[in-house]
Amino acid sequence: MRDDLAAELTDLGPLAARVPEALRATAAYHVPQPPRIVAKLDANELPYPLPAELRAQLGAALAEVALERYPDPRAQRLRAIVAGSLEIDGERLVFGNGSDELIAMLCNAFPGPILYPTPTFVYYRLAAVARGLPMVEVPLGPRFELDEPAVIAAIEAQRPSIVFLALPNNPTGTLWRTAFACELAARFRDTVIVADEAYVAYSGVTSLPALAAHPNLVVLRTLSKIGLAGLRVGFTISTRAVAHVLEKVRPPYNLSALDQRAAEVALTELAGWCAARAADVVAERARLAAALAAHGMEVFASEANLLLVRVADAPALWSRLAAAGIVVRMFDRGALTNCLRITVGTPAETALLLAAL
Numbered sequence: 546m547r548d549d550l551a552a553e554l555t556d557l558g559p560l561a562a563r564v565p566e567a568l569r570a571t572a573a574y575h576v577p578q579p580p581r582i583v584a585k586l587d588a589n590e591l592p593y594p595l596p597a598e599l600r601a602q603l604g605a606a607l608a609e610v611a612l613e614r615y616p617d618p619r620a621q622r623l624r625a626i627v628a629g630s631l632e633i634d635g636e637r638l639v640f641g642n643g644s645d646e647l648i649a650m651l652c653n654a655f656p657g658p659i660l661y662p663t664p665t666f667v668y669y670r671l672a673a674v675a676r677g678l679p680m681v682e683v684p685l686g687p688r689f690e691l692d693e694p695a696v697i698a699a700i701e702a703q704r705p706s707i708v709f710l711a712l713p714n715n716p717t718g719t720l721w722r723t724a725f726a727c728e729l730a731a732r733f734r735d736t737v738i739v740a741d742e743a744y745v746a747y748s749g750v751t752s753l754p755a756l757a758a759h760p761n762l763v764v765l766r767t768l769s770k771i772g773l774a775g776l777r778v779g780f781t782i783s784t785r786a787v788a789h790v791l792e793k794v795r796p797p798y799n800l801s802a803l804d805q806r807a808a809e810v811a812l813t814e815l816a817g818w819c820a821a822r823a824a825d826v827v828a829e830r831a832r833l834a835a836a837l838a839a840h841g842m843e844v845f846a847s848e849a850n851l852l853l854v855r856v857a858d859a860p861a862l863w864s865r866l867a868a869a870g871i872v873v874r875m876f877d878r879g880a881l882t883n884c885l886r887i888t889v890g891t892p893a894e895t896a897l898l899l900a901a902l
């Protein structure tokens with residue numbers, strides 16, 4: 546960034562004292578983009594665009610939406626569809642503008658220390674910082690495995706109000722023992738244990754059946770990773786009581802009418818296509834992992850639609866790939882020194898990536 550621009554962005558003048566120290570020290574979410582992109586492998590999106598006939602179907606449905614009206618604040622039709630597909634009571638669902646918003650709502654409804662392992666999804670930290678909540682960070686092991694005794698010790702010492710576990714984890718792709726979330730829920734009944742299942746389509750593993758036994762367990766889902774990141778729709782599944790509390794902090798019209806209608810179509814007419822493409826990505830993940838390892842990279846085991854790799858010089862490789870129009874995510878700090886996160890793309894994108902390597 547240019548020095549004068551950096552100064553303009555950071556010089557708040559007398560307002561600086563009004564911004565909490567932790568927020569001032571935090572960088573805004575920023576993803577560098579090369580000018581020309583031929584393969585976008587940086588955001589864990591589904592690489593396949595909707596086929597033309599499904600787009601037409603979606604377009605026809607959206608054309609019917611009454612934009613002069615506020616959206617249904619309860620998203621009743623979408624609620625019925627999700628409840629039906631998960632075979633649960635719809636009152637146990639809370640919808641969010643992406644799961645990011647639900648993470649923020651959880652922090653609003655259950656303010657207190659927020660615990661998460663590191664490295665993990667950055668928004669757990671950002672949501673805590675934005676609310677001035679203490680953060681309890683528990684480092685992962687050398688292969689990004691969860692240090693279960695350290696998590697338990699940290700909970701006992703800090704009594705967090707929420708524990709966020711991304712199952713599988715981003716940016717590492719690691720799938721930790723899901724039974725551990727239940728064990729925590731049983732042991733620490735005054736703590737909300739969040740099983741963030743953003744990548745469930747790629748792991749096939751869910752904590753949903755455990756909800757019945759654990760009233761403080763919350764499952765978090767999103768449509769973003771199965772081809773609909775542009776929509777911004779996520780939901781929590783919890784007890785009705787937890788859902789009731791979350792409803793109090795939910796902005797009433799957080800899901801636009803277009804989002805609701807599109808999500809309804811996505812979860813009915815498009816669901817088969819989304820599931821088939823997710824299966825394609827799982828197959829491609831194995832192929833890509835083997836190819837990257839053959840290139841001498843250290844490839845970490847992943848149950849998500851991404852592969853974390855460690856290379857000799859991540860900034861240099863990032864720049865080389867960017868010059869070829871291939872954008873991946875660079876992490877080059879702390880435990881992620883010299884790591885790149887590569888979203889699993891189409892076979893054609895894999896070919897471009899391997900050619901650039």
Ligand SMILES: Cc1ncc(COP(=O)(O)O)c(C=O)c1O
Binds near residue numbers: 589644666714767777
């Ligand atoms: C673990 C995890 N949770 C939640 C999200 C946020 O997803 P959404 O697009 O629904 O806000 C992401 C996005 O990358 C993620 O990796």
